[in-house]
Amino acid sequence: MEIKDIQKLLDFIAHSSLDEVNIETGEFKVSVKRNAVTTVVAAAPAPVAVAPVAAAPAPVVATPAPAAAAPAKADESKYLTIKSPMIGTFYRSGGPDKPSFVEVGDEVATGKVVCIVEAMKLFNEIESEVSGRIVKVLVENATPVEYDQPLFLVEPA
Incomplete structure (x- = not known):
């Protein structure tokens, strides 16, 4: 195999x-x-x-959030997310001495490489499936990610 x-x-x-x-x-x-x-x-x-093998995190029991946190969550609902298509290690650039593929404020188009996810020694370029402006990077560089985990928030174009 x-x-x-x-x-x-x-x-x-x-x-x-x-x-x-x-x-x-x-x-x-x-x-x-x-x-x-x-x-x-x-x-x-x-x-x-x-x-x-990294075990899936235990379910988190949600507790009621203060009223001040609710508007922040509502603001994020207008953004699209770019999610990880696989389990692996998230990298923002092609190497330690190379610049990040995207930064907050950068415009992305469908098909643009936004990061790399390493799975089993294979480096997979992750392309954006949406067009818009990167608003937030949700994952730290060189950290593990799960399948379908949000990586970036994008303001639609």
Whole structure:
């Protein structure tokens, strides 16, 4: 099984309602559990490794917010969000010595690269699906992101 096949499998699982998937052939065994702490990948002759997987955060119980916080939330409703299409590590630029793809105030068009998400040593350029002006960057550079996590707020053009 190649890395792109594993990525397709993980994308499928992320988009499905499955909580657990086990695949076993003569060459390998893959077991993936949603909200699990570890994923075990083993070759047929001997176990290879146990790799830690970031567990999904526990549900947060919302408490009533003060009345002053309500108008701020209403202001954000007019903005569009650019979300992460995968689980991985968020990077604002193509390298440590390179400038960020976008900054607050920059205009973006559909198809413009706004960041990179690294997943399994693959660097995936994330393109904007909306046109407008970047209002806020919601994620710190070099931090983990989840599937469908908001990355940027965009004021529509």
